[in-house]
Amino acid sequence: MSAGEWLIPFNRPSFEGREHEYIAAAIASGHISGDGTFTKRCHQYLESELGVEKALLTTSCTHALEMTALLLDIKPGDEVIMPSFTFVSTANAFVLRGARPVFIDVFEGAITEHTRAAVPVHYAGVGCEMDQIMEIAQGRGVAVVEDNAHGLFGRYRGKQLGTFGCLATQSFHETKNFSCGEGGALLINDPKFVDRAEILREKGTNRSRFFRGLVDKYTWTDVGSSYLPSDLLAAALLAQFEARDSIQERRQRIWERYRAGLEDWAPRAGARLPVVPADRDQTHHMFYLLMPDLSARQRLMAHLKSKGILSVFHYLPLHLSEMGRGFGGREGQCPVTEDISDRLLRLPFYNTLTESHQDRVLEAILELEA
Numbered sequence: 001m002s003a004g005e006w007l008i009p010f011n012r013p014s015f016e017g018r019e020h021e022y023i024a025a026a027i028a029s030g031h032i033s034g035d036g037t038f039t040k041r042c043h044q045y046l047e048s049e050l051g052v053e054k055a056l057l058t059t060s061c062t063h064a065l066e067m068t069a070l071l072l073d074i075k076p077g078d079e080v081i082m083p084s085f086t087f088v089s090t091a092n093a094f095v096l097r098g099a100r101p102v103f104i105d106v107f108e109g110a111i112t113e114h115t116r117a118a119v120p121v122h123y124a125g126v127g128c129e130m131d132q133i134m135e136i137a138q139g140r141g142v143a144v145v146e147d148n149a150h151g152l153f154g155r156y157r158g159k160q161l162g163t164f165g166c167l168a169t170q171s172f173h174e175t176k177n178f179s180c181g182e183g184g185a186l187l188i189n190d191p192k193f194v195d196r197a198e199i200l201r202e203k204g205t206n207r208s209r210f211f212r213g214l215v216d217k218y219t220w221t222d223v224g225s226s227y228l229p230s231d232l233l234a235a236a237l238l239a240q241f242e243a244r245d246s247i248q249e250r251r252q253r254i255w256e257r258y259r260a261g262l263e264d265w266a267p268r269a270g271a272r273l274p275v276v277p278a279d280r281d282q283t284h285h286m287f288y289l290l291m292p293d294l295s296a297r298q299r300l301m302a303h304l305k306s307k308g309i310l311s312v313f314h315y316l317p318l319h320l321s322e323m324g325r326g327f328g329g330r331e332g333q334c335p336v337t338e339d340i341s342d343r344l345l346r347l348p349f350y351n352t353l354t355e356s357h358q359d360r361v362l363e364a365i366l367e368l369e370a
């Protein structure tokens, strides 16, 4: 069902101000393919705000992850460690190159002689234990790629998410905090990847170097694909970046209202609210409940649905998916993921969620208990 069919949908994209104006400007400029003015401004914005060596817009986070697998020369027989509790793209990007995804709950003990990379996912925009992850990975020569789809502008111990791994990826899909419909970015922290990333992104050609006047003709130099988005999308995205404070303030307010409204209810209902350790700055990407069990979760979802409120759950454990089982996944392999996956419920969360609509969600939750 589309957003319009619910009284309160789960997600609703919002335009924040200058999207139309910037898209019109891109059209007027006559440059609507990739790497136009707006793409460059998005790159500069991300590079200066995050302090990364290089940011490159991509057509999706999925494609940015595929680029990381190419840049790391992931080959058949390689192992890539990642949570089972994540979106399929985290795994697919590496599986496409013939690697075996190793699905885990905890990083410790998962590294073998075949491990090439580890992909922490900053779930809900709350940073993973990056000090430990970096120490373990660096000690064993394992590359770290952060899947930061939820975590743009979040911090772990004061350091921005997306700046820990040699590479990191962002998503600008409709459901993320900043969106141009479909889009993503590759963040490069290790400068040795910059030149090749530009080539992979431009169909395996040195077109970027040509445009900068570094070579006198452009030609096919490597494998690659077309990972760069239209400048029309970059125009919309830049407008979203420029509304960052307003977007993040509203999301924080929504998140805190959910927490305040459910604080007393949660212990009575045997539910748990999100926990954000004091040393993390989260991004207010989502608000979830951990219900006591699967049947309580399904009951609450059905009740909300009867009130026209769409709540959703995710992720089904990847190690128990059809593909995951093909890689040897079995019941009990990731007990935390299996447990959480049954109990987690995400509440409606979008920039334009009004207080009165949010109150209806809260009332519906409290009412079920009575």
Ligand SMILES: *Cc1c(COP(=O)(O)O)cnc(C)c1O
Binding pocket: 059, 060, 061, 062, 063, 086, 087, 089, 090, 121, 147, 149, 150, 170, 171, 172, 173, 182, 183, 184
């Ligand atoms: C949304 C998401 C992706 C994929 O993002 P796209 O831009 O839709 O490709 C990857 N990983 C995680 C954790 C996500 O939430």
